[in-house]
Amino acid sequence: MKVKGKALKVGSNIDTDVIIPGRYLTIENPLELAKHAFEPIYPGFTEKARKGVVLVAGGNFGCGSSREQAPLALKHAGVKAIIAESFARIFFRNSINIGLPVLVLKDSQRNFDEGDHVEIDLDKGIIENIAKKKRFQIKPLHPMVKEILEQGGLINYLKRHVKRADLK
Amino acid sequence: MASIGKTLTEKILSRATGKGKLEPGEILGVKVDLVMIHDLTGAPTVKLLGELGVEKVWNPERVVVVLDHQSPPASISAAENQKLLREFVEKQRIKNFYDIGTGICHQVVVEEGYACSGMIIVGADSHTVTYGALGAFSTGMGHTDVAAILATGETWMMIPETMKIVVKGETPRHLTSKDIILHIIGSLGADSALYKSIEFTGEAIKQMSISSRMTITNMSVEMGAKAGLVEPDEKTYQFLNGKARFQVERVKADGNADYSEVYEFKIDGLEPQVALPHTVDNVKPVSEVEGVEVNQAFLGSCTNGRFEDLKAAYQIIKGRKIKRGVRFIVSPASRKVYLKSLKAGIIGGLLNAGATITNPGCTACIGGHIGLLAPGEIAISSSNRNFKGRMGSPEAKVYLASPLTVAASAVKGEITDPRRYLK
Numbered sequence A: 001m002k003v004k005g006k007a008l009k010v011g012s013n014i015d016t017d018v019i020i021p022g023r024y025l026t027i028e029n030p031l032e033l034a035k036h037a038f039e040p041i042y043p044g045f046t047e048k049a050r051k052g053v054v055l056v057a058g059g060n061f062g063c064g065s066s067r068e069q070a071p072l073a074l075k076h077a078g079v080k081a082i083i084a085e086s087f088a089r090i091f092f093r094n095s096i097n098i099g100l101p102v103l104v105l106k107d108s109q110r111n112f113d114e115g116d117h118v119e120i121d122l123d124k125g126i127i128e129n130i131a132k133k134k135r136f137q138i139k140p141l142h143p144m145v146k147e148i149l150e151q152g153g154l155i156n157y158l159k160r161h162v163k164r165a166d167l168k
Numbered sequence B: 001m002a003s004i005g006k007t008l009t010e011k012i013l014s015r016a017t018g019k020g021k022l023e024p025g026e027i028l029g030v031k032v033d034l035v036m037i038h039d040l041t042g043a044p045t046v047k048l049l050g051e052l053g054v055e056k057v058w059n060p061e062r063v064v065v066v067l068d069h070q071s072p073p074a075s076i077s078a079a080e081n082q083k084l085l086r087e088f089v090e091k092q093r094i095k096n097f098y099d100i101g102t103g104i105c106h107q108v109v110v111e112e113g114y115a116c117s118g119m120i121i122v123g124a125d126s127h128t129v130t131y132g133a134l135g136a137f138s139t140g141m142g143h144t145d146v147a148a149i150l151a152t153g154e155t156w157m158m159i160p161e162t163m164k165i166v167v168k169g170e171t172p173r174h175l176t177s178k179d180i181i182l183h184i185i186g187s188l189g190a191d192s193a194l195y196k197s198i199e200f201t202g203e204a205i206k207q208m209s210i211s212s213r214m215t216i217t218n219m220s221v222e223m224g225a226k227a228g229l230v231e232p233d234e235k236t237y238q239f240l241n242g243k244a245r246f247q248v249e250r251v252k253a254d255g256n257a258d259y260s261e262v263y264e265f266k267i268d269g270l271e272p273q274v275a276l277p278h279t280v281d282n283v284k285p286v287s288e289v290e291g292v293e294v295n296q297a298f299l300g301s302c303t304n305g306r307f308e309d310l311k312a313a314y315q316i317i318k319g320r321k322i323k324r325g326v327r328f329i330v331s332p333a334s335r336k337v338y339l340k341s342l343k344a345g346i347i348g349g350l351l352n353a354g355a356t357i358t359n360p361g362c363t364a365c366i367g368g369h370i371g372l373l374a375p376g377e378i379a380i381s382s383s384n385r386n387f388k389g390r391m392g393s394p395e396a397k398v399y400l401a402s403p404l405t406v407a408a409s410a411v412k413g414e415i416t417d418p419r420r421y422l423k
């Protein structure tokens, strides 16, 4: 599985309230949700993200609430993957569960500039900064995590597995 | 070689996974004892179950549903979600259903005796970690994960490392557990416990009421923790006595347990603490922020909306008036808290002083349906998050503090050291 997009940089400790404020959580349509992604801190985000971007963040990305609408809004706004120094754990799980690749890379901030072309090979665990001709080998994903991502999320994964009752 | 003992976290997870020896970092299937969903996360969970074709939840007696986040609803979409949940609990024969006005999910789960020591609890809410105050391993997950648990009763977890935080010293009279946890978060940072389980211990924790311990464990997620626990003691068992709906396990950490880190905090002489906008770890002693004018003061939330908190705030409000121009919004954490405060004369007293009392629920904490902030406004709040846009406009600012500091600031109209009003 491969994903690519232009790097879009955000900082550290990005919380779920700035990704999608609480007052929008009753919106059901993910495309409607996506219109409000990053509204509090990033005017014009959705415009930029539309063509397909890879977010490059610092540490503790996605801290705060358990709202799955946060990765959902980002995914539907055009975010193809997120690279961060570390993730808040609920956000990390949620992203995988909705089929949005999340990758941990130390020093992610230093190795990418806004607009750099990024390509990610999830099978090989390789992140490439095409613009800067840099390659990073990351820890390969847990096989289950990879399968969930390949299926487009936990629901599709479960549909395949639930009958066999081997959810583990 | 002497064998290494287990932390409290490992003891509980060991039972739930059926595995004697656990390695931090390994991924294991875990049996879940209780699941909680609320109005904001519940509706998408239920829809996913439909998509999955799941007709029945795995065990209706182990599912708790609380309508609290935007309750009563302030929009048609919120009303629709709540309707969906009412229909869901009927169809699934889920008795543990708490409609609008009962209280904040975490308060209700504890008050009604669902959270017992030794249990594994998953909630579709990040502050599910609160139940660690009773020695449960409880954690938040998103609604897809929770839908999967509702279908099967199981989930996967990465076995966390355990971090120990020892709080030592005599608690100064005007210091609350909120000040202590803000101080800890400020010192260690918002990502200091990512993926880890925190165990809080030490004299100061042991002396605290269950209510105060809940404030501490509630905010462990603001350090990134997967869970935050206090070892159950006689106080815990007394609290659960007559209330517990499930088996209470007398579980303890081994003396020779292995912790990834141990931190010690001495709290003698600690000043009241305030978290400044826009991160919870941006903490300073109150003396450094005194004088900041506030437009709104909020007393409530799963962090500090309990009887103990309202009572503490009333100590300051009694015989005084809320400053003109300040909205003092008080939301009791539950109907039970409301009734007890009413009986104690606290509600009347607060009303007389100029407070606005709302129904029990999350209200202003999440900036969804009550008490939103306008651009440029400043709030002081007893809740747990001061992120941009959390309580309304992204151009508003939120300071977090104890119920005492919130009350003192409501009276003076600016951030104020509560010790000025307390003898």
Ligand code: SF4
Pocket (backbone or CB within 6 Å): B069, B104, B105, B106, B125, B127, B300, B301, B302, B303, B361, B362, B365, B366, B383, B384
């Ligand atoms: S009171 Fe605030 S933090 Fe607690 S559950 Fe409600 S919205 Fe979340």
